[in-house]
Amino acid sequence: MTTRRKFLASAGVGAVGASLAAPAIASGKITWKMQTYAGAALAEHVITPAIDMFNKIAGDRMEIELYYADQLVPTGELFRAMQNGTIDAVQSDDDSMASPTELSVFGGYFPFASRYSLDVPVLFNQYGLNEIWDEEYSAVGVKHISAGAWDPCHFATKDPIRSLADLQGKRVFTFPTAGRFLEQFGVVPVTLPWEDIEVAVQTGELDGIAWSGITEDYTVGWADVTNYFLTNNISGAWAGSFFTNLDRWNELPEDLQTLFRVCTDQSHYYRQWWYWGGEASLRVNGPKMELTSIPDEEWATVEGAAVKFWDEIAAESDLKARVVEIIKQYNADMVKAGRPYRYG
Structure with missing residues (x-):
């Protein structure tokens, strides 16, 4: 560091x-x-x-x-x-x-x-x-x-994540707000200097990272110390x-x-x-991490929890409520617009 x-x-x-x-x-x-x-x-x-x-x-x-x-x-x-x-x-x-x-x-x-x-x-x-x-x-x-x-924000982990139960007790480096949200699924957010993350995974201080997508995992060396990449993400x-x-x-x-x-x-x-x-390229051609997924019907639990989390944040102040309302309106518009904006 x-x-x-x-x-x-x-x-x-x-x-x-x-x-x-x-x-x-x-x-x-x-x-x-x-x-x-x-x-x-x-x-x-x-x-x-x-x-x-x-x-x-x-x-x-x-x-x-x-x-x-x-x-x-x-x-x-x-x-x-x-x-x-x-x-x-x-x-x-x-x-x-x-x-x-x-x-x-x-x-x-x-x-x-x-x-x-x-x-x-x-x-x-x-x-x-x-x-x-x-x-x-x-x-x-x-x-x-x-x-x-x-x-987008994905988990890169030492052990495979194939269900929400697999997240229990995982010590993960992530952003403060993302960590606050993920705690309800058993994730233990850990704050460390950015440059210390690779070593922390190697020594077992961290079980994984929820900080980036796969491009960054490869670019900064995290793909060298983690074994699995979860295709579900908590933000696009x-x-x-x-x-x-x-x-x-x-x-x-x-x-x-x-x-x-x-x-x-x-x-x-x-x-x-x-x-x-x-x-896309590293998911298809990258040799360092195995892709895993949580089934869509189970991951829907996380997506539903996010909307509740939005409401919790909105309740904290008028300004936060204003921003959350914009985010809600935007996403509703994208759903109504259909393909290619929102589908599946």
Whole structure:
């Protein structure tokens, strides 16, 4: 694991002050520090191409220095660090970065809110979630740039899961909200630094992972330490966003703001096809994990429990109720629309 102590030690004393300072403007060049939730191997796909593109086009006007999971601050401290200006921008879901807003519960994998990756951008861009996110984050000094989809959420485990009973007592690394939902089926959620997960599975500290789809399992090495992949998922797509410190955002010239938006949109597009194609290809051709399934009639119990979970969340506040109502309306519309939106 790359800890803050190791990172700062390797950076050198002189670099430490610079690393954790407010953005530098030297010779007119704007420099931002940005941290992603992703480790290095995953970041090569989910963010590095977009930031490389930004830096190339921005040239000598602006540079974004990209850091990976836990390099500058632990993932759970990302929001606070961005809010106070220690870092300038973040790529994460609301849940993982411990957003203090009421929206945190909807980040990452809100159970069964989506079936396909395209559901996420439609919810934000056509069903009103963008406006809610912008309002809530602006109120706490953060600019929500845009949301996009990642992969679906599946179990990767050491032992096979072929029924709900097989989930009992399984110690699983997952997102906070997903863990809260899965506890009713006997899952024991475990919180660890992202970079520690592979070793934790090897040592038996974890029985499995419910953090990603199969593409990510192969990309980051989890397929090397787990034996089975459960085809049932608890959400069709991870919902994550790009955020910036609001003051830093307002300081940017309009054309650099536009360039940042364009590059984040390119990141969202890249992930759409990279994950969508990878999930299918690795299920068919991947040699490392055996596929298992829980029968549809049994899995319907989990889907039914998700709707009850939505109502529990909605009862917590008017804002959460507003978001849940949008999710319900969207899914009802998709069912009415029929193929290819919802069927089976």
